[in-house]
Amino acid sequence: MVTTLFVDLMSQPCRALAIFVKMNAMPCNIQTVALRKGENKTPEFLSMNPLGKVPVLKDEEFCLTESIAILRYLDTKYGSSCLYPKSIRARAKVDEFLEWQHTNTRMFAAKVFLGEVLFPGAINIEQAVNDMNAMLDSVESMFLKDKNFIAGETVSVADHFAVCELLQTTISGRDLFKDRPKLQSWLDRVRKDSNPHFDDVHSVLYSVRRRYIKNKL
Numbered sequence: 001m002v003t004t005l006f007v008d009l010m011s012q013p014c015r016a017l018a019i020f021v022k023m024n025a026m027p028c029n030i031q032t033v034a035l036r037k038g039e040n041k042t043p044e045f046l047s048m049n050p051l052g053k054v055p056v057l058k059d060e061e062f063c064l065t066e067s068i069a070i071l072r073y074l075d076t077k078y079g080s081s082c083l084y085p086k087s088i089r090a091r092a093k094v095d096e097f098l099e100w101q102h103t104n105t106r107m108f109a110a111k112v113f114l115g116e117v118l119f120p121g122a123i124n125i126e127q128a129v130n131d132m133n134a135m136l137d138s139v140e141s142m143f144l145k146d147k148n149f150i151a152g153e154t155v156s157v158a159d160h161f162a163v164c165e166l167l168q169t170t171i172s173g174r175d176l177f178k179d180r181p182k183l184q185s186w187l188d189r190v191r192k193d194s195n196p197h198f199d200d201v202h203s204v205l206y207s208v209r210r211r212y213i214k215n216k217l
């Protein structure tokens with residue numbers, strides 16, 4: 001019996017999980033739940049996640065929420081390759097970032113996206129951008145200080161969870177990689193080592209971004 005991963009690819013953690021499933025060729029269906037159409041509020045969806053959030057994983061009658069828990073469930077069920085390493089220390093370095101990202105890359109990048117795209121005027125953008133820049137300084141000075149990827153010398157889920165959050169802020173036309181050559185070359189490496197799946201999963205974001213920027217001009 002194959003599992004089903006319910007996602008909206010406009011959601012950052014959903015994209016990271018979709019890349020994980022695709023790069024590891026896991027026998028897991030990826031099914032879209034369109035948040036903009038309220039498909040996450042139907043009784044059927046709420047029976048899987050009463051909080052009405054994506055991603056959700058369904059494996060027969062078993063339902064699981066929270067992207068990091070889903071990642072670990074899929075890894076345990078199917079076993080994964082280099083994206084979530086098996087060796088104790090390599091995995092611990094990926095986990096270190098996965099713990100950190102909730103209150104850093106996710107929190108600060110999402111705030112800028114919400115304030116610029118979803119709820120303009122509701123958030124102090126200058127403050128949000130300052131907070132995001134402090135977070136980016138930490139990514140560069142700690143996680144990317146002396147290695148090519150967040151958790152070592154090969155791409156891992158840590159990079160995908162980070163990049164998916166950062167790219168969300170580019171929908172408004174903001175280029176947070178400008179003036180940050182270290183971050184830009186890391187993004188280029190992550191994308192190169194994760195394609196074609198990376199661009200495939202981001203194709204919705206790319207087209208929303210094109211439309212958003214065109215309408216703004």
Ligand SMILES: N[C@@H](CCC(=O)N[C@@H](CS)C(=O)NCC(=O)O)C(=O)O
Nearest residue numbers: 011012013052053054055066067068
């Ligand atoms: N901590 C959760 C976050 C899930 C989450 O916030 N999902 C958002 C999309 S990024 C959502 O479904 N929002 C819809 C809503 O709140 O109505 C995870 O990592 O899975």
